[in-house]
Amino acid sequence: MKISTTVLGHPRIGRRRELKKAVEAYWTGGLDAAGLAEAAARIRRDTWTALADAGVELLPSNTFSLYDHVLDAAVAVDAVPARHRDLGLDALGTYFAMAHGTATTTPLELTKWFDTNYHHLVPELAPGTVFRAVPDKPLAEYREALVQGHDTRPVLVGPVTFLLLSKAAEDAPGGFAPLDLLDGLLDAYAGVLTALGAAGASWVQLDEPAFTADRSPAELAVLRTAYTRLSTLEGAPNILVTGSYGHLGEALDVLLGTPVHGIGVDLATDTADAERLAAHGPTGKLIAAGVIDGRNIWRADIAAAAALAARAGGDDLVVSTSCSLLHVPHDAEEETGLAPELRERLAFARQKAGEVVAVKRVLTGETPPAAIGPVPDAWRDERVRERVATASHEGRGPAEERRRIQAARLNLPPLATTTIGSFPQTPEIRAARATHRAGRISEAEYRDAMRGEIARVIGLQERLGLDVLVHGEAERDDMVRYFAERLGGFATTAHGWVQSYGTRCVRPPLLYGDVHRPAPMTVEWSAHAASLTEKPVKGMLTGPVTILAWSFVREDQPLAATAAQVALALREETVDLEAAGIGVIQVDEPALRELLPPRRDDHAAYLEWAVAAFRLATSGVRDETQVHTHLCYSEFGPVLPAIDALDADVTSIEASRSRLEILGELREGGYSRGVGPGVYDIHSPRVPDAAEIAAALRKAATAVDPRLLWVNPDCGLKTRRYAEVEPALAAMVAAAAEVRAELNL
Numbered sequence: 066m067k068i069s070t071t072v073l074g075h076p077r078i079g080r081r082r083e084l085k086k087a088v089e090a091y092w093t094g095g096l097d098a099a100g101l102a103e104a105a106a107r108i109r110r111d112t113w114t115a116l117a118d119a120g121v122e123l124l125p126s127n128t129f130s131l132y133d134h135v136l137d138a139a140v141a142v143d144a145v146p147a148r149h150r151d152l153g154l155d156a157l158g159t160y161f162a163m164a165h166g167t168a169t170t171t172p173l174e175l176t177k178w179f180d181t182n183y184h185h186l187v188p189e190l191a192p193g194t195v196f197r198a199v200p201d202k203p204l205a206e207y208r209e210a211l212v213q214g215h216d217t218r219p220v221l222v223g224p225v226t227f228l229l230l231s232k233a234a235e236d237a238p239g240g241f242a243p244l245d246l247l248d249g250l251l252d253a254y255a256g257v258l259t260a261l262g263a264a265g266a267s268w269v270q271l272d273e274p275a276f277t278a279d280r281s282p283a284e285l286a287v288l289r290t291a292y293t294r295l296s297t298l299e300g301a302p303n304i305l306v307t308g309s310y311g312h313l314g315e316a317l318d319v320l321l322g323t324p325v326h327g328i329g330v331d332l333a334t335d336t337a338d339a340e341r342l343a344a345h346g347p348t349g350k351l352i353a354a355g356v357i358d359g360r361n362i363w364r365a366d367i368a369a370a371a372a373l374a375a376r377a378g379g380d381d382l383v384v385s386t387s388c389s390l391l392h393v394p395h396d397a398e399e400e401t402g403l404a405p406e407l408r409e410r411l412a413f414a415r416q417k418a419g420e421v422v423a424v425k426r427v428l429t430g431e432t433p434p435a436a437i438g439p440v441p442d443a444w445r446d447e448r449v450r451e452r453v454a455t456a457s458h459e460g461r462g463p464a465e466e467r468r469r470i471q472a473a474r475l476n477l478p479p480l481a482t483t484t485i486g487s488f489p490q491t492p493e494i495r496a497a498r499a500t501h502r503a504g505r506i507s508e509a510e511y512r513d514a515m516r517g518e519i520a521r522v523i524g525l526q527e528r529l530g531l532d533v534l535v536h537g538e539a540e541r542d543d544m545v546r547y548f549a550e551r552l553g554g555f556a557t558t559a560h561g562w563v564q565s566y567g568t569r570c571v572r573p574p575l576l577y578g579d580v581h582r583p584a585p586m587t588v589e590w591s592a593h594a595a596s597l598t599e600k601p602v603k604g605m606l607t608g609p610v611t612i613l614a615w616s617f618v619r620e621d622q623p624l625a626a627t628a629a630q631v632a633l634a635l636r637e638e639t640v641d642l643e644a645a646g647i648g649v650i651q652v653d654e655p656a657l658r659e660l661l662p663p664r665r666d667d668h669a670a671y672l673e674w675a676v677a678a679f680r681l682a683t684s685g686v687r688d689e690t691q692v693h694t695h696l697c698y699s700e701f702g703p704v705l706p707a708i709d710a711l712d713a714d715v716t717s718i719e720a721s722r723s724r725l726e727i728l729g730e731l732r733e734g735g736y737s738r739g740v741g742p743g744v745y746d747i748h749s750p751r752v753p754d755a756a757e758i759a760a761a762l763r764k765a766a767t768a769v770d771p772r773l774l775w776v777n778p779d780c781g782l783k784t785r786r787y788a789e790v791e792p793a794l795a796a797m798v799a800a801a802a803e804v805r806a807e808l809n810l
């Protein structure tokens with residue numbers, strides 16, 4: 066029996082976010098293309114060195130990306146939309162134009178990468194799309210590693226997942242589906258693979274995570290066709306097909322029936338594929354057993370992982386991670402500020418590479434597995450457990466009734482305008498936070514700076530004529546981390562950055578113990594904002610599901626139990642906000658869709674606890690207090706009934722990059738609550754004009770009852786600059802007035 070070790074991918078932002086800094090400097094002219102290339106090469110070198118030092122034998126390449134690996138895949142097959150190609154920019158310019166648009170062109174749509182907090186760009190395809198192999202990037206990275214002494218396995222998004230993640234271009238005819246383009250795409254992939262083979266690569270990894278979700282017989286047939294063809298190509302490397310973020314199930318049987326050379330399974334999310342492989346008997350293929358969880362940061366039980374790998378693998382076993390390590394930070398050893406009993410339980414990318422090697426050593430009998438001690442008693446809180454056991458999420462009156470009471474209290478115009486919560490995080494705000502953290506300004510000085518910022522943001526919203534104001538979230542470095550820093554049971558890291566999209570990164574908190582709220586978290590800021598204006602100010606909280614989704618969560622109890630603890634803490638906060646006179650409270654759940662399991666069989670159980678947690682968090686306030694929620698970043702079809710069950714009074718929802726498609730779905734579902742479909746995209750620096758927003762509003766008003774309609778951007782404004790935000794919001798307010806007059810509301 067042969068055993069070796071690998072990881073399916075690696076963090077690519079650099080240990081200190083060097084990539085973010087380099088790319089952003091390139092955009093603003095502070096760094097030239099050569100400087101950017103150098104920074105990128107340093108990160109790749111560090112990655113290969115780190116993996117080799119950890120003892121990993123089979124190293125991947127092309128796991129690096131300047132922005133996004135799905136965008137890279139689109140470029141590798143020349144799937145560049147005409148509007149970006151026609152800009153006439155150089156390759157790098159075209160690449161970044163696809164990623165974030167220009168003053169005159171919209172970017173590709175951005176959406177969630179499976180059930181993770183990573184976001185990928187969505188390739189746009191049309192019947193006329195002509196694919197062509199453009200293997201430059203994987204080839205260059207393969208050769209670069211080779212020069213450094215590493216014969217790597219280039220990694221690409223698999224062709225079928227590529228098509229399933231793509232969307233039909235806006236001008237594509239009705240019946241067109243990206244899968245129609247399979248033949249042409251396989252030709253292009255064949256070109257890329259044979260180029261890599263000619264350069265000396267003996268293996269490539271093609272990721273097909275789309276097959277850990279339910280797939281139709283037709284889609285499974287496409288998988289069979291694709292891999293039968295690609296694995297019998299003259300001159301191509303051996304192919305390792307991986308399925309991450311769930312079990313492959315039927316797709317595993319399909320792949321076993323093709324001549325593909327290796328299969329990677331995610332056994333950390335679900336062990337079902339190990340059973341399927343064990344039942345199958347000898348496969349004659351390399352099996353990459355993903356026993357080390359690529360998505361969470363708790364140290365693995367090495368003995369259990371070894372047993373699982375042995376069950377899945379046959380004569381040619383590769384101990385591996387369940388997915389790319391893209392979703393975890395670089396190195397837990399750097400977190401010297403954490404309590405030792407917590408730090409010793411953590412495994413970030415560097416430790417996970419070590420775990421893969423440790424599993425092999427156990428399997429080969431070289432070393433016994435190290436044991437992990439029991440969870441410390443101090444992490445339990447019996448009072449929290451008691452309160453959760455007796456909590457109820459009943460309490461508010463019927464939605465219709467609430468609507469009437471709130472309308473009388475708030476006295477808002479139809480098509481009321483608002484924003485999603487955050488205003489730009491300016492260099493001044495960040496600098497104030499950095500100097501405060503460094504101890505160079507006092508708590509009081511920092512608070513004064515934030516209060517001043519709130520006053521400025523309130524003044525701006527009054528000048529712009531918005532109807533429901535926000536305090537702007539200046540005091541929050543991140544909408545989850547901010548709460549984690551104020552809740553018991555959480556810890557935060559100093560350097561634990563993870564890429565969210567492009568150059569945007571987050572430091573997910575560690576949720577290790579029972580959660581409780583020692584003191585109010587947001588009341589001071591919201592009350593200050595409300596004291597500065599006659600208009601209603603929305604209190605702003607992050608919901609329980611999103612707090613879990615964007616943290617690394619304990620695994621010693623069901624998520625539902627942890628969610629209820631977080632929800633109770635938030636409920637206490639809503640009650641305090643209400644008591645402070647805040648009449649509108651928004652509880653953001655942008656990650657509601659994200660945690661939805663890939664298999665339909667698992668949806669109901671998830672949605673039940675997710676909805677229950679949201680309702681627990683929001684049902685403690687009186688009927689006259691208007692509860693808003695905000696959802697973004699996904700296709701919401703599968704969770705529409707759950708959105709209704711949240712029982713929020715108003716829901717704002719990302720819609721502009723997906724061309725308001727959500728509205729049709731809402732209408733069909735008979736949605737009868739307040740709804741604010743995002744009328745412009747805030748993820749691009751492009752400033753919309755009033756005519757374009759008015760057009761979006763007219764479209765929205767035909768899809769839902771205009772009396773239910775709110776007017777707001779797609780998401781918060783924290784990533785934008787004031788130079789973009791002010792004209793965009795002015796255009797939004799003007800468009801609302803125009804359409805309000807037209808509709809005679």
Ligand SMILES: Nc1nc2c(c(=O)[nH]1)N[C@@H](CNc1ccc(C(=O)N[C@@H](CCC(=O)N[C@@H](CCC(=O)N[C@@H](CCC(=O)O)C(=O)O)C(=O)O)C(=O)O)cc1)CN2
Binds near residue numbers: 498543571655
């Ligand atoms: N957790 C989470 N997930 C999410 C979202 C979100 O808001 N939060 N939004 C969606 C989209 N994702 C996003 C993710 C990140 C950012 C974002 O803007 N991130 C910032 C970092 C935010 C942050 O923590 N800022 C810190 C500053 C951290 C920092 O850079 N510190 C410097 C030093 C301080 C300085 O000089 O700024 C350093 O460590 O080097 C602060 O404001 O205090 C970034 O990448 O630039 C935006 C959207 C989906 N998922």
Ligand SMILES: [Zn+2]
Binds near residue numbers: 655697779780781
């Ligand atoms: Zn949002």
